[in-house]
Amino acid sequence: TLDELFESLTLVQTHKIQNFPIVLFGSEHWSGLVDWLRNNLVTNGLILPADMDIFHVTDDPEDAVSYIHAHTRYKRHPTAT
DSSP: OOOHHHHHHHHHHSSSSSOOEEEEOHHHHHHHHHHHHIIIITTTSSSGGGGGGGGGEESSSHHHHHHHHTTOOOOOOOOOO
């Protein structure tokens, strides 16, 4: 939901939780919201331009996976021998 999206964005933005990849899939679907954030919140100084980098918008499943992999820390677990 939008409530959960904005709660996640706010918690990451304010460093209340560890940053994690937030992918918005479907650029046409999300374009109105992203434009509103940029044209109203960023322009009026209510959020920083860098805050727009907290999430990633894509239409490509491979791009979404690449973004998640690039922004996720993997811990290697020793394998049993």
